[in-house]
Amino acid sequence: MKKQKVELPNALADALTLLKLPHAIVIAGPEKQGRDVARLLAKTLLCPHREGCTPCGTCGSCTSFEAESHPDFRLLRDEKSIKVDQVRDLKARSLLRPIGEGGCVFIVERADLMTPQSAKALLKLMEEPPAYLTLILQTALPDMLPDTLLSRTTVYQVEAEAQMQASLRKDAERFIDCLLEQSYYSLLAMQPKLSSDRAGFMRFCDALCAVCLERLSTGVAVEKATLFLNIPKTAMSYKERADGTTSMPLLAASFLIECKHHYS
Numbered sequence: 528m529k530k531q532k533v534e535l536p537n538a539l540a541d542a543l544t545l546l547k548l549p550h551a552i553v554i555a556g557p558e559k560q561g562r563d564v565a566r567l568l569a570k571t572l573l574c575p576h577r578e579g580c581t582p583c584g585t586c587g588s589c590t591s592f593e594a595e596s597h598p599d600f601r602l603l604r605d606e607k608s609i610k611v612d613q614v615r616d617l618k619a620r621s622l623l624r625p626i627g628e629g630g631c632v633f634i635v636e637r638a639d640l641m642t643p644q645s646a647k648a649l650l651k652l653m654e655e656p657p658a659y660l661t662l663i664l665q666t667a668l669p670d671m672l673p674d675t676l677l678s679r680t681t682v683y684q685v686e687a688e689a690q691m692q693a694s695l696r697k698d699a700e701r702f703i704d705c706l707l708e709q710s711y712y713s714l715l716a717m718q719p720k721l722s723s724d725r726a727g728f729m730r731f732c733d734a735l736c737a738v739c740l741e742r743l744s745t746g747v748a749v750e751k752a753t754l755f756l757n758i759p760k761t762a763m764s765y766k767e768r769a770d771g772t773t774s775m776p777l778l779a780a781s782f783l784i785e786c787k788h789h790y791s
């Protein structure tokens with residue numbers, strides 16, 4: 528079976544790229560997906576040659592991570608319950624300075640299985656975390672975590688992100704189809720949605736570029752190829768302009784009109 532590509536949720540990738548990742552993170556969402564994201568994040572943080580939010584995959588850090596022998600990484604996982612001794616071990620381990628350049632990364636999988644005592648012990652670690660430590664809690668049931676713990680973490684939703692990506696993609700597909708079918712009324716009808724959310728508009732531009740490049744790679748007629756080349760250019764320039772104080776309704780309207788000109 529083909530291995531599915533794991534990607535970090537956008538909010539997480541943005542924080543990582545901007546080096547603004549909090550020291551304690553909850554990855555909330557379906558277990559398998561959450562686990563994959565937590566591990567990818569750990570591997571990325573540890574890799575000294577990472578590019579943005581992608582680990583290089585070949586350095587000593589990446590290979591030892593894959594071999595489950597990375598000296599700066601710990602994974603705490605238990606099928607039934609996470610006991611206080613296990614958390615105390617983790618806390619003791621956190622006092623050892625990292626060997627590599629990426630700091631230390633600890634993952635607690637199924638953090639909802641912590642006993643109340645375990646959660647208390649973990650809270651102690653979170654109250655005085657060493658600067659080099661990133662703590663990742665993975666859970667499908669974030670509501671089961673105590674509020675005291677949640678208030679010291681940033682929660683990233685995995686599922687919501689996947690759903691959002693799917694819906695952005697659908698919008699981008701529809702946008703392209705409207706252009707190709709020259710149904711400009713339907714195209715203009717997308718204006719309110721596009722202008723309702725600045726960050727959403729910027730993500731829509733990214734999704735649009737991705738769809739254009741995919742369609743381009745399938746081999747298309749010349750006039751369509753021109754469209755698929757021009758739309759990403761326009762989308763990128765509007766994405767840049769959305770990152771400011773420009774009026775979103777005006778911006779979205781002129782974006783739609785400019786895109787329309789590429790195929791009429």
Ligand SMILES: [Zn+2]
Nearest residue numbers: 574583586589
């Ligand atoms: Zn690497």
